[in-house]
Amino acid sequence: MKKFLTFFISLFLLISYAQGQSAIKISGAVKDNKGLPLPGVTVTIKNSKIGTATDTNGIFSINATKNNILVFSLIGYATKEVAVNNNTIVNVILEEDVSSLDEVVVIGYGSVKRRDLNYATSEVSSKSIEDRPITNLQQAIQGRAAGVTVVQPSGKPGSGLSLRVRGYGSLNGSNDPLYVVDGVQLLSNDGINPNDIENITILKDAAATAIYGANGANGVVLITTKSGQAGKSQISFETYYGFQNLTKKLPVLNAKDFALLINEERTNVGQQPFITDVNNIAYNTNWQNEIYRQGAQQNYQLTASGGSEKYKYYLSGGWNGETGTLAPAKFGRYSIRYNQTSTLFPKLKIGSNISISRINSVDVADNNRVNQGGVVLSALSTPPTIPVQNPDGTYPQNPYQALENPVAITRGADNTSFTNKILGNVFAEYQLPADLKIRSTFGVEANDNRSDSFIDPFTTGNGRALKGFASAGSNNEVIWQNENILSYQHTFNKKHSINAIGGVTFRKSQYTGTYLSGKNFANSAIKTVNGASEKLDASSNNSSWAYLSYLARVIYSYKDKYTATASFRADGSSRFGPNQKYGYFPAASVGWLISEEDFLKNVNWLSSLKLRYGIGSNGNSAGIGDFSYLARYRVGYNYPINNNTQPGTITTSIANNDLKWEVNTTNNLGLDISIFNNRINLSADAYYRKTTNALVNRPLPSQTGYTSITQNVGSLENKGLEFNLNTINYAHKKFNWQTDIVFSLNRNKVLDILGQQIMSGGVGDNGSVTITEQGEPISSFYGYVSEGVDPATGNITYKDLNTDGKITDADRTIIGNPNPKFEGGVTNRFTAFGFDLSFLFQFIYGNDVYNATRIETEGMSGPKNASTAVLNRWTTPGQITDIPRAAFGDPNKNSLRNSTRFIENGSYLKLRDITFGYNLSNVLKNQSVLKSARIYFSGRNLFTVSNYKGYDPEVSRNGGNPFQLGIDYGTYPQVRTLVFGINAKF
């Protein structure tokens, strides 16, 4: 009776409420922003429990009144609210949701839902890779991941980029993160076709990377390649073609001003001038115009993918080529990939990912002054007074110094190389009872590289002296890996879920290198070493290393609200002595999804709020030799006795049986917050990363008879903040605008280095310019303080810091810091009426660059050309200027001293990428062959805002060597690229 009454009253209330406004049937279609229907979308009336879902065609119908608001939600998409008003048809487009809590994030050895993720990670999806003229996967990451710095050290085609996660934590030269492709660790990541990448996850804090233990100390870059999808067969073709140009050329003197300069250099030191008649000079060659040309870039890729429930495949083949702006630099990569997974029996899944690529490249010599054959500096130093080529076909040298002109360097020598790379793995996964799964993977990485060079015996002075020279070198390394993982996943009582893994990994490498060379050729008909009548080098060497690791991890989650993880790893390496082979690396983290708590459940504007903390340790053993702990002797130090060469052996290293793993410990505190229905999403992390037992190739004084020893000395720290903000500013069928901002800052400091100072980064005759010492950031610039040009003498006055009346090495101090204060990137994406526009501004601020190129171009100390800045040089007493006087041999050391004169601000803002495209789906509506097509223009490095006087502030002569950061010394300049492309899907 009571029940009947309650029902009647509620019905009455409901009817009377409903009669307040009359409910009508509302229907409509829900689609995604590509126009495809979305089934399974939940459609509810706001603040009620009335709801329905869209069918397989994305159609729904629901009874609602005109005051109702319909809420459309689907996992992976941003929830949308639409007021009914006077409509009976409500069509909705749902946008993909950038940070839905249920989005799956790949972490080491598996993946988790974002709500369960306690780690600091950054993700880059294939969307950031598509349609951009990039050749390396690191270019896809640049400016899009907070805390991840990507430096392109030069514009050379195919040049490797250095990628640093959260600063420099290692002093031994290996600060690279670990690259893992489809679960297989990689030694070298060239040969990976970026178009095959589905997504990239960068694991940044130790709690995440600890599961990788060995060599995960500098972060882990997890790459997942594309796979087929069931029921969705597709063939796609992507191509682009475009041009590259230098971002700028540096102005140098013309022939007459050059003649006046070198004469003045000589007369200023009481010597005879070089050129007698400065008004009748036959040539005025512009060397930069002679060697730089317009380059080109093109890419062709064909992929087929698809499959069924039991078998999925992805097949791709492509070619990417780049002709550099500095002739004859060139790069080309062929690649083929085949990924497949099959379910053989209901519980057994097998699969393979195999890629084969071949890279061909032609190199040019850079990063050196002309004396050592550097082309870039040769173009700036070679006198304009000689022609490009002599009538007899030879190339003239700098007549005062017999240094080669840049055209001679590039055309008189061939430097070609190719690399064959095979990367593959096969795996088998078997479902055991009791929620256990076992997976075994076997992977191989085979890198085979050959480099040949040839200097012909005619065109250059060097070639004539040697009568031709050829070399052939090869490096071959095969690394195999076997991993066996047992995993367990279970949810108890719908509240407690446990995800546990345990396993063992074997990894082993075998390396062989050979080198042959010879000289004395009859002519240039044969360019290989067999044409040399005099053989010089014939050498080969082998080496090997191995790792053996045990790992275990447990992820526990209570109601998906509280998560805790713990992991442990034991790594053994062949690179350490018998008592130190194993290192032990634990980690733990906790996370709290605060927004699921009752006290926050009703805060409507808050979509999610998560607090997470992790602490963990990783080891690093990369960057040291394979046998650094052993005392070793090397051969090849031969000497003729009785005019016959005898073999000689010397000692090259002292034993260090205490050599052990370098340890990185990171504390990470993170906050993820999403508001306004995931329209604004912010991730913030604060971290403290400390490296102890840092492995250093510590330089020894020469009196020991050794140059260095590898030891665990010292410690350093990196601490910083990272922010990743993305906003959906405007989401509408016709117009859409999203913004992604990443911003990070990192502070690096050497805590202890056994009281030493490691000085490095010597350029030319100037000695070291960087110092790494306790209490200062790594690789700080070190030198004299210049007080400018003395108007009375025209020489640079250096500050006498210890006021002892003379300028000595004690007057050196720290004069700059190549580490930036902060950096970041802003990406904006617009779509409207089928057009789309996205652009990335990337910036770096507060870093210094040592412009050592200016030591050559403003040195005025030898018979070399100079930049037009020297037109302002000091010539008369009393003149106030910033360029000192010209003096042959630089007796007053105006340029021979490393000083603040050459330190420049390296901050920049770059329009890194811009892509403008049009989706041709309207045009294609009436045919069924082409499913979709898109055309676009894309540009890279289109403009740079900076005060840097050299070619480009984004420069590093030594790539990622941590002791030699931020030095510009004739480095191949950056380029600006513009391409036009088409993507078609069939």
Place this chain on the structure above:
Amino acid sequence: MKKYIIIALSGFVTLTGCKKFLDIKPQSEITGANFYQLPSDAESGLIGCYDALQPDSYYGFDMETYGDVTSDNAYAGGDNPANIQIDEFTTDPNNPNIARDWNQMYQAIGRTNDVIDNVSAMSDNLFQGDRKAQIIGEAKFLRGLHYFNLVRIFGPVPLIISQLKDTNPNNINAGNSTIDEIYTQIIKDLTDAIASLPKDNNVGRATKGAAEGLLAKVYLTNKDWAKAADLCGQVMALNKYNLVSNYDNLWSGKNTSESLFEVQYTGGKEGNVMPDLFLPYPLATYEFLKFSTPTEDLIAAYEPNDQRKAASIIFANQYYGNNFPHVYKYRNAAGFAAPTNVPVLRFADVLLMRAEALNEISYPNIEALSLLNQIRNRAGLILPKTFIDFPSQDEFRNAIAKERRVELAFEGHRWFDLLRTGKAINTLKDKYPINDNRLLFPFPQNQIDKNPNLIQNTGY
């Protein structure tokens, strides 16, 4: 269920750890524990010691720069500010030449320490006859030579006479030793070498005569005239060495009967850069302005009819000057890898040292005069000199000095002769800012930076 777990776990156990998996040995290097086991190890270790003499940071170029360019025999030439500094007494501690030379000499010393320590510890009966003692003797000769060069160029350098075995800071950062301590060690090493070296040895190796000649020079430098004269006499008494009749044959040939010790080069990988650095084009395969330009002073010092002038200096028209003088002693240029030897000690040097020492002991000394005339006669100056030409000890002394200058030009001796006779400042002060402090070169800055216990020479 239990069954499956057991299978899975046992699978793991069989797969897990072979300890041997991580036990990897080098394939292209020798470990310390496996070396110095056989006599061939000792021989190849010793060859490595000789190899240290060859690079251009030692006898392959830079020793000539110290020995002749610093003095009044030659200007720096070339285009390298480092050489110009050494020529003009403005050497800065950052000078790249002194950095690489210091490093090379200590590399060389390290190799000899390694051989001496390890071969001494090897069992005697592994070797044939006296070979073990000879090997140690050759290494001690070289060590004596290296320290003799170091102490004359840099002065109070650290004295390291055993191989470094660990990284104890006391051993790595040893400080300066005194010049006396260094000479004591040099004399000890060379005396030991004399005792164990044979009179005849393979071409290129140290011999008893070479050790005696070098020790004579050490005593002469320390003004120990009697011992110097005595050792020179011992070299002469070996009856092994004699002056070649034509001076030019010393330079068109190699390893002549006059040679006590020469650094060997056979071209290619064992090649010498000096001919290409000194000779005019087209004798040299490159055209740039050449190094070590002979001074007008030296050219004028040759007497008429002195055959040594044409053998030592060649004049040629080049783009940088007409009739320009070049060093001619190092010939057969071949693309920076010539098969040209570099002499360290010649019999003519020994004869002149004996003459000088005898003169210092007492004037007039007939043998001294006869030795002087022997050298001059060979050079085509056949008219013998008498004591009427040198009426005082000092004048005879000057005559020897002048004879040494023209006889041994460009062989790396002149500067050290000026230094030991106290004539350096007076000879060069008109042209260069030379003073007492500048008689020694500065310790390289990068070594001072690495070793806090090293004290820089005064004046730098």
